[in-house]
Amino acid sequence: VSGILVCEAGCVLENLESFLDNEGFVMPLDLGAKGSCQIGGNVSTNAGGLRLVRYGSLHGNVLGLEAVLADGTMLDMLGTLRKDNTGYDLKHLFIGSEGSLGIVTKVSILTPPKLSAVNVAILACDDYVSCQKLLLEAKRKLGEVLSAFEFLDSQSMDLVLNYLEGVRNPLPPSLHNFYALIETTGSDESYDKEKLQAFLLASMENGLISDAVIAQDINQASSFWRIREGVPEALMRAGAVYKYDLSLPLERMYDLVEQMRMRLGDSAKVVGYGHMGDGNLHLNISASQYDDAQRSNPLYMNGLRCTVEVSVRSMVLAS
Amino acid sequence: MKIMVAIKRVVDYAVKIRVKPDKTGVETNNVKMSMNPFCEIALEEAIRIKESGLATEVVAVSVGLAQCVDTIRTGLAMGADRGIHVEWKGEGLGLGPLNVAKVLRALVEMEEPRLLILGKQAIDDDCNQTGQMVAGLLNWPQGTFASKVVLDKEKQTVMVDREVDGGLETLCLDLPAVITTDLRLNQPRYATLPNIMKAKSKPIKKVTFEDLKVKVKSDIEVIQVTEPPKRKAGVILSSVDELINKLKNEARVI
Numbered sequence: 001v002s003g004i005l006v007c008e009a010g011c012v013l014e015n016l017e018s019f020l021d022n023e024g025f026v027m028p029l030d031l032g033a034k035g036s037c038q039i040g041g042n043v044s045t046n047a048g049g050l051r052l053v054r055y056g057s058l059h060g061n062v063l064g065l066e067a068v069l070a071d072g073t074m075l076d077m078l079g080t081l082r083k084d085n086t087g088y089d090l091k092h093l094f095i096g097s098e099g100s101l102g103i104v105t106k107v108s109i110l111t112p113p114k115l116s117a118v119n120v121a122i123l124a125c126d127d128y129v130s131c132q133k134l135l136l137e138a139k140r141k142l143g144e145v146l147s148a149f150e151f152l153d154s155q156s157m158d159l160v161l162n163y164l165e166g167v168r169n170p171l172p173p174s175l176h177n178f179y180a181l182i183e184t185t186g187s188d189e190s191y192d193k194e195k196l197q198a199f200l201l202a203s204m205e206n207g208l209i210s211d212a213v214i215a216q217d218i219n220q221a222s223s224f225w226r227i228r229e230g231v232p233e234a235l236m237r238a239g240a241v242y243k244y245d246l247s248l249p250l251e252r253m254y255d256l257v258e259q260m261r262m263r264l265g266d267s268a269k270v271v272g273y274g275h276m277g278d279g280n281l282h283l284n285i286s287a288s289q290y291d292d293a294q295r296s297n298p299l300y301m302n303g304l305r306c307t308v309e310v311s312v313r314s315m316v317l318a319s
Numbered sequence: 320m321k322i323m324v325a326i327k328r329v330v331d332y333a334v335k336i337r338v339k340p341d342k343t344g345v346e347t348n349n350v351k352m353s354m355n356p357f358c359e360i361a362l363e364e365a366i367r368i369k370e371s372g373l374a375t376e377v378v379a380v381s382v383g384l385a386q387c388v389d390t391i392r393t394g395l396a397m398g399a400d401r402g403i404h405v406e407w408k409g410e411g412l413g414l415g416p417l418n419v420a421k422v423l424r425a426l427v428e429m430e431e432p433r434l435l436i437l438g439k440q441a442i443d444d445d446c447n448q449t450g451q452m453v454a455g456l457l458n459w460p461q462g463t464f465a466s467k468v469v470l471d472k473e474k475q476t477v478m479v480d481r482e483v484d485g486g487l488e489t490l491c492l493d494l495p496a497v498i499t500t501d502l503r504l505n506q507p508r509y510a511t512l513p514n515i516m517k518a519k520s521k522p523i524k525k526v527t528f529e530d531l532k533v534k535v536k537s538d539i540e541v542i543q544v545t546e547p548p549k550r551k552a553g554v555i556l557s558s559v560d561e562l563i564n565k566l567k568n569e570a571r572v573i
Contacts, residue, residue: 021335116349170509189351190389200512212512216393217353218333220509 004080006108009040025111028055032229040104046096053277054147058095065091066106080108117189119196120221123212124176128254131178134208135276141199145192148183149277156231156273163234170213181228231273235284244283253281320374322365323432325423326358326381328390329443342543354390357438361500363507364468365436366398373470376400382422383407395518396510402523411537418535420452425531439464439499450499460492464501
């Protein structure tokens with residue numbers, strides 16, 4: 001009834017999701033790595049994921065945890081009450097501490113009820129400004145049923161279509177500049193579908209989107225998600241990747257990608273994708289091979305890796 | 320040339336099926352329903368034939384409960400021109416392939432298409448009978464398990480590659496004909512927003528069994544539906560003698 005799950009830190013996220021599925025609940029977080037990541041690690045890194053825009057971060061969903069400190073002391077903060085204001089709320093220090101304070105060994109987490117109606121759509125936008133306006137409109141018009149808002153640029157889509165099997169262009173025949181993947185989760189399928197269609201129609205009429213597809217069954221919905229969740233895999237197959245997981249102010253988010261593209265020119269491909277719903281950009285630079293040769297020589301900054309790190313650092317400091 | 324496509328609303332292919340506690344059937348309450356995947360393929364093929372200029376109209380028809388209309392709308396969003404819904408209120412012991420075949424025959428006599436395309440089977444009952452029965456009732460040639468369809472407008476024939484156990488069989492059928500589609504025939508398109516909006520204004524005609532002069536007879540009664548028994552764990556044996564003993568005395572196969 002309470003939806004509170006208590007488990008050990010080594011449980012794999014996907015297994016927890018399957019277990020909860022039988023009970024009628026879902027995990028409040030979802031990542032592309034769900035097949036292998038463990039919940040203890042998720043908590044220690046304060047993992048965000050695809051559903052943060054709907055269920056919030058782990059700081060809100062973790063009710064308690066058990067951790068072991070460096071000297072062997074076991075801290076039992078494994079409360080399972082939804083509301084508990086006794087004493088200092090130490091668990092928050094551990095969430096996101098990446099193991100620097102202690103190792104998380106058990107977690108008690110609040111799981112939302114499983115809602116039956118899920119709709120997924122992929123939309124095409126011409127520029128980044130439209131994507132931002134679209135996000136605002138989605139939060140307003142779809143409100144309580146919005147469960148994910150992800151975005152990919154055309155370079156990400158191109159990589160996925162070229163390097164992954166069984167994936168096809170959702171909006172053929174060409175590539176659009178930007179794609180947004182929107183998911184709604186609610187309790188009434190026809191009501192949510194109407195809401196989504198009305199929102200998409202209005203967006204199209206206002207010029208925010210140039211086209212859209214709505215998944216007609218679960219298979220199509222999964223294939224839409226495969227496109228977004230498959231970007232890291234496609235990048236890996238394309239060659240060497242330099243990954244940056246950054247949280248930036250929404251308006252500046254894509255500037256970073258465009259500036260990197262300018263600085264790197266033809267030497268590497270820069271792609272941007274991520275959880276636009278919470279301002280989290282995955283900036284990935286794909287080169288044909290790694291080049292650490294000049295790493296130890298501070299005067300010789302020719303290596304691609306050096307260029308990247310200097311550029312990103314200066315841009316992040318400036319924004 | 321008109322093409323008629325029969326589609327069915329079924330439990331979504333990706334849903335984990337549960338048997339109802341009273342064992343009368345499969346749980347369909349609050350469960351995602353979608354167009355049968357083979358019907359999607361049938362519709363896609365019909366639309367492609369129309370887009371190539373060999374047909375002028377695609378009519379999507381469905382026999383079933385009121386919510387079938389949603390499935391017909393999806394078909395219209397994919398590109399069908401209009402829909403027909405033969406409403407079944409859920410009475411009796413169920414519809415079944417023969418009743419649906421009789422309804423389709425009546426619809427074919429009403430609409431006079433040159434080609435009737437269906438999915439090879441529905442994923443809820445796996446009957447694989449409706450297409451064959453309709454062809455029999457209409458006395459039309461049939462090309463079932465189609466993995467390739469090529470229409471010849473001049474000769475009014477259709478070449479169908481069929482997936483059979485031994486490989487592929489190619490038939491040449493005279494029109495009008497019945498085709499049932501198999502998995503590898505095509506990959507159905509996604510429904511884009513402009514088409515979904517256009518579909519809202521495409522007509523779906525409501526027709527009753529009485530209009531078609533079809534009497535629905537339920538000859539089959541489902542007595543019980545159960546899950547298959549859970550697979551028992553295997554046993555590791557230590558010697559061939561033990562194996563022979565088990566085969567002889569437990570499994571009783573030698």
